[in-house]
Each structure stands twice: as structure tokens, then as C-alpha cells.
Amino acid sequence: MSYDVNGKTIDHDEEGYLTDLALWNEDLAAIIAEKEGVNMTPEHWEVVNFLREYYQEYQIAPAIRVLTKALTKRMGADKGSNKYLYELFPYGPAKQACKIAGLPKPTGCV
Amino acid sequence: MAANYTIPALTEDPDLRETPELTPGAMGHLKPFVAAPAHQEALGFPGTLVDGWEEKAVARLGELLGKYRSLQVYLDACVKCGACTDKCHYFLGTGDPKNMPVARQDLLRSVYRRHFTPMGKMFPRLVGAKELDRAMLDDWYSYYHQCSQCRRCSVFCPYGIDTAEISMAARDIMDHIGLGQKYCNEIIGKVHKIGNNLGLPEPALADTLEGLEEDVKDDTGHDVRFPLDVEGADVLLVTPSADFFAEPHVDGLIGYAKVFHQAGVSWTLSSHASEAANFAMFIGSYEQMHIIANRIRQAAIDLKVKRIVFGECGHAWRVAYSFLNTLAGPWDFLDPKYPVPQHILEFTRDLIRNGGIRLDREANTGMTLTFHDSCNVARASRMGDFEGGQFVIPREVIKASVPKFVDMHPDTIHDKTFCCGGGGGLLTDDLIELRVKGAQPRVSALKQVVEREGVTHMAAICAICKSQFTKVLPSYGLDMEMVVSVHQLVSKAIRLGGND
Numbered sequence: 001m002s003y004d005v006n007g008k009t010i011d012h013d014e015e016g017y018l019t020d021l022a023l024w025n026e027d028l029a030a031i032i033a034e035k036e037g038v039n040m041t042p043e044h045w046e047v048v049n050f051l052r053e054y055y056q057e058y059q060i061a062p063a064i065r066v067l068t069k070a071l072t073k074r075m076g077a078d079k080g081s082n083k084y085l086y087e088l089f090p091y092g093p094a095k096q097a098c099k100i101a102g103l104p105k106p107t108g109c110v
Numbered sequence: 111m112a113a114n115y116t117i118p119a120l121t122e123d124p125d126l127r128e129t130p131e132l133t134p135g136a137m138g139h140l141k142p143f144v145a146a147p148a149h150q151e152a153l154g155f156p157g158t159l160v161d162g163w164e165e166k167a168v169a170r171l172g173e174l175l176g177k178y179r180s181l182q183v184y185l186d187a188c189v190k191c192g193a194c195t196d197k198c199h200y201f202l203g204t205g206d207p208k209n210m211p212v213a214r215q216d217l218l219r220s221v222y223r224r225h226f227t228p229m230g231k232m233f234p235r236l237v238g239a240k241e242l243d244r245a246m247l248d249d250w251y252s253y254y255h256q257c258s259q260c261r262r263c264s265v266f267c268p269y270g271i272d273t274a275e276i277s278m279a280a281r282d283i284m285d286h287i288g289l290g291q292k293y294c295n296e297i298i299g300k301v302h303k304i305g306n307n308l309g310l311p312e313p314a315l316a317d318t319l320e321g322l323e324e325d326v327k328d329d330t331g332h333d334v335r336f337p338l339d340v341e342g343a344d345v346l347l348v349t350p351s352a353d354f355f356a357e358p359h360v361d362g363l364i365g366y367a368k369v370f371h372q373a374g375v376s377w378t379l380s381s382h383a384s385e386a387a388n389f390a391m392f393i394g395s396y397e398q399m400h401i402i403a404n405r406i407r408q409a410a411i412d413l414k415v416k417r418i419v420f421g422e423c424g425h426a427w428r429v430a431y432s433f434l435n436t437l438a439g440p441w442d443f444l445d446p447k448y449p450v451p452q453h454i455l456e457f458t459r460d461l462i463r464n465g466g467i468r469l470d471r472e473a474n475t476g477m478t479l480t481f482h483d484s485c486n487v488a489r490a491s492r493m494g495d496f497e498g499g500q501f502v503i504p505r506e507v508i509k510a511s512v513p514k515f516v517d518m519h520p521d522t523i524h525d526k527t528f529c530c531g532g533g534g535g536l537l538t539d540d541l542i543e544l545r546v547k548g549a550q551p552r553v554s555a556l557k558q559v560v561e562r563e564g565v566t567h568m569a570a571i572c573a574i575c576k577s578q579f580t581k582v583l584p585s586y587g588l589d590m591e592m593v594v595s596v597h598q599l600v601s602k603a604i605r606l607g608g609n610d
Contacts, residue, residue: 005498010131014292021428042465058317060308060310063318063354065325094356106308107309108292108300108308109359109573109574109577110355110356
């Protein structure tokens with residue numbers, strides 16, 4: 001189970017999440033996104049970049065509310081909503097965006 | 111991602127529900143991801159399927175029969191009357207006959223008969239006794255992970271046979287031979303390592319709570335606190351970690367905080383017990399349940415609280431209400447004036463009744479609510495000090511918060527409630543087909559009140575139910591945002607400040 005990026009193979013788990021988070025790069029993100037059927041726009045990258053910044057600091061993806069608040073600040077109130085996040089990442093912002101950002105899958109009752 | 115399965119048609123009128131056409135093997139392909147060795151070993155289970163698993167599984171079944179008298183009664187008592195056959199939401203949504211509760215039970219019962227009854231040992235074919243071979247093990251893995259342990263079938267069984275307990279036993283046996291389910295076992299490992307199902311470390315939790323204080327201040331102008339690890343607080347609030355993370359869960363958490371604030375009761379969350387859920391129940395592991403429950407005891411002692419209140423979480427409330435004393439008691443160090451544990455809904459309802467908080471229904475103008483009884487609250491516990499409190503109390507709180515409330519079809523509420531389709535350790539993406547199909551009975555009843563009564567929202571009091579509905583309602587053409595937390599309604603309706 002692996003992605004092929006620029007001639008390199010990068011392993012992922014059964015669900016497509018990276019097994020080694022350090023191997024993430026933007027080319028890989030684009031490949032994961034393509035597999036997910038997500039067409040990456042600047043707004044998608046904004047989300048992915050924020051997820052990665054937050055993860056660096058806290059070792060977990062941000063809560064949806066933390067994410068929407070950050071996006072409101074960066075992109076305006078019309079883009080800082082859960083609904084907008086679902087438009088960007090139809091399978092759910094937490095799980096699909098985390099996968100593309102190379103983060104582990106949020107687990108539990110979410 | 112387009113669904114590669116058929117979404118079942120909704121039942122127009124639950125009064126006229128018909129038994130679905132049987133489709134043998136319809137769901138035989140569905141198996142959740144198997145736990146990796148690291149997930150297994152963290153819980154003391156073998157990493158992979160062990161040599162001689164056939165004998166070891168039978169030996170483990172023998173141990174469980176000696177430990178839980180109920181299990182043997184359930185395996186012996188079935189008379190094949192058929193009362194349960196059309197009561198399981200997974201059967202109704204999939205038509206797979208192995209999802210009939212009796213057939214699900216028979217997967218374990220047939221092995222039990224072969225090894226633990228004289229007739230089964232001598233004349234196996236006469237009494238439906240079977241060996242545990244690889245095909246049987248595959249069926250166990252598949253169909254014991256298509257039971258959400260909701261116990262609806264047991265309400266209709268004349269003998270009270272509890273399929274949930276049988277499925278818990280089967281999962282326990284599989285864990286002990288090295289065939290665990292990834293979703294549950296990875297999560298239990300996170301609770302041990304980090305403190306909650308989500309894997310939310312203390313600094314992230316603190317940051318999230320701080321953010322919520324800012325949000326509420328911006329929204330209301332009031333300094334509502336979300337205290338963490340405050341020693342000497344009166345109340346320890348134990349709530350599912352999804353309340354910190356997901357929507358609409360977090361709106362419920364904001365509601366709890368406003369209630370405590372307005373009532374003037376000091377409270378705290380704990381970073382040590384930052385999770386109400388106890389997934390060990392889903393895998394039938396008493397040992398793991400005990401370890402997880404003891405975090406709450408430790409937090410209560412360390413923080414020197416007087417009482418424990420649980421947030422909106424279905425199976426956590428079952429574990430808390432029904433087993434907490436056995437698992438982590440005695441609780442003699444808490445204030446005996448209060449129930450141990452207490453549900454946040456009891457707490458809020460008391461305040462509504464005695465005027466400790468005031469709610470303004472107009473704040474939720476335009477909303478017509480219905481209520482989804484969560485299975486573990488409805489059928490495996492109670493709330494308050496009177497029979498049926500678990501049905502009455504949530505509805506009372508909702509009715510005090512919104513202009514209009516309508517119940518769904520009587521065959522789908524109270525102790526006959528249908529599971530959301532994602533309970534019992536099945537709320538995982540690898541089982542999404544089952545989750546969508548299993549939601550059919552509940553969504554049918556919901557759609558009926560949406561169309562006939564103008565219901566706009568459905569409230570739930572379980573983190574799993576909330577996440578499950580948010581995920582599956584769009585498959586049936588309903589808006590994910592129609593699912594709300596009960597305390598989200600309270601949060602909108604509560605009058606802050608100036609409450610004397």
C-alpha cells in the first residue's frame with residue numbers, strides 16, 4: 001500500500017493515511033487529493049497548511065471550530081464555516097483534509 | 111467518492127413496514143480493518159492470529175461461560191420463536207439473514223453446542239452444532255462487527271436474550287486469539303497513552319478550551335469558563351472527547367459550560383480523564399473497562415471534587431450508570447447528597463425546575479425538534495430517580511428550550527428506539543456501507559415527522575449518534591446540520607447574567 005511520487009514510493013495504511021508523516025510533501029498531497037477526487041484550489045491549500053501548522057505545535061489535528069475560526073481570520077467569514085469545509089472536502093474536513101495534509105486520522109466518536 | 115452500494119429506499123410509513131426481501135450473504139463481504147499487532151499488543155492481546163486458534167478460542171469461550179452465567183443462559187435459552195428476526199436495524203437495512211439477531215447468535219451458539227453440550231458433542235448435525243473453522247471465524251468477524259450492541263432485539267425476545275452480550279463475548283474471544291478490530295483497539299490504546307479516544311494531548315485540549323472561552327465571550331459578552339484540572343471544583347465533568355472536536359458536539363459542550371456558569375456551580379474537566387467513552391465495553395473486555403473507568407476515579411480523587419457529572423455520551427452513560435461502582439467504586443469520598451454519577455441532563459433539568467436557570471424558547475424560534483433516544487441510554491440505563499426518567503428528562507429539557515417538539519413513530523422511540531447505525535464500535539469509515547444501510551429504519555421515522563410535522567432538527571445525546579447522523583443523513587437527502595446536541599438547544603435558550 002503506497003503512493004508513487006516522483007519515482008519514490010511512500011507507504012500508507014489501509015485507508016490511505018501516511019504511515020510516516022515526515023515523508024509528506026506538496027506533490028504527494030496533490031496525488032492523495034486526486035485519489036480522493038478533490039481538486040486542490042488555493043482554499044484547499046489554506047486548510048491543508050493550517051492543519052499542518054497546528055499539528056506541528058499540538059500533535060493533533062485542530063478541532064473543527066478551531067479550524068473554522070482560523071479560516072475566518074485568513075479568508076473571511078463566508079469561508080469559516082463547517083458547511084464550507086464540507087464543500088471543500090466532501091468526505092468530511094477532519095478526515096479527508098487530514099489525509100491530504102499527511103496527518104493521522106482523527107479517531108473516536110467523530 | 112460515489113457510493114458503490116445501494117442506499118435502501120426509506121419506508122414511507124413505519125406502520126406498514128414490511129420485512130425486507132432476504133438476500134443471503136448480502137453483507138458477507140464487509141469486514142472492518144483488522145487491528146495491527148501494535149494495537150493488539152498494547153492491550154495485552156496477541157498481535158496476530160495465534161497457532162492453534164481453534165482450540166484457544168473454544169477454551170476462551172469456556173472461560174467466559176464460567177465467568178458470565180448470563181452468556182450460558184442466552185446460548186441455551188433460544189427457542190427459535192422468530193420474534194427478533196425483523197427487529198434489527200442492520201437486518202432491516204441489508205436484508206442479509208445473518209443479520210437477524212437469532213442468526214447472529216447462532217454463529218456462537220453452534221460452536222457452543224459442539225463443544226459444551228452432550229448432544230452437540232455426540233450428534234452435532236442433529237442440533238445445529240458446528241466446528242469453529244476458518245469459514246466460521248470469518249463469519250464471526252464479519253457479523254459480530256455488524257451488531258451495534260443496541261439491544262433492541264432483546265426488548266422483543268420473550269426470554270430476554272441479549273445479543274449484545276453474545277457479540278461482546280465473540281469479540282473478546284477473537285481479541286484473545288489475535289483477531290481484533292482496528293477501530294476499537296487502536297482507540298483504547300490511545301486512551302491509555304494519551305487519555306482520550308481522539309488522541310488529544312493536554313496542551314491541545316487547553317488551547318481548544320481557551321478558544322471556546324473567547325468564542326462565548328464574543329457571542330454573549332459573558333465570561334463563561336471552561337476550566338481544566340481545577341483542584342477543589344465541586345463537579346468533575348466527564349464527557350466524550352468528540353465534544354472538544356466535532357460539530358455539533360462542541361455546541362453541546364458550550365451548553366454545559368453555560369449551565370454551570372449560570373447556576374454558579376464550580377466545575378472542571380480533567381486532562382487525565384478527558385474521555386467519557388469506554389470502548390472496552392464494545393469488545394467485551396472487563397479488564398480494559400476497569401482500567402479505563404479507573405481514570406475517572408483517579409481524576410476525582412486528584413481534583414478533590416464532590417460530585418461527578420457525565421456529558422452527552424450514550425454507552426459512557428451505560429458504563430457509568432450501570433457499572434461504575436463495580437468497576438471503580440466505592441465512591442464514598444464524594445458528597446452523598448448527589449447521585450453518583452449524575453447525567454448532565456438531570457443536572458440541567460433540576461435547575462430548570464427550581465428556577466436556577468431560565469430558558470427562553472424564542473431564542474430557538476423556527477425550530478421544531480424531535481429526539482433520537484440513544485440505545486445505551488434508553489435500554490441499558492436510567493436517568494433521574496423515577497422509572498422512564500431516561501425518556502422523560504431529555505424531552506423535558508428540549509421542550510423547555512424550543513417552541514415545538516414532536517416525537518417520532520412510537521415503534522421507534524423510548525425502549526423501542528432504533529440504533530443510529532454506528533454504535534457499538536462500528537463508527538468507522540470501513541463500515542460506511544453498513545452504517546448507511548443500518549440507519550434506514552431511524553431515518554424513515556425521521557423523514558416521516560419531517561414531512562408530516564415539519565420537524566427541522568433531531569436532537570441526540572450521544573457522540574456516536576451525532577457523528578453517525580451527520581455522516582449518513584445526506585445519503586437520504588437530509589441536511590447534516592439538522593442533527594443537534596440537546597445542550598446546544600439549551601445553550602441558545604439560556605439567559606445569562608442577572609439570574610437571581
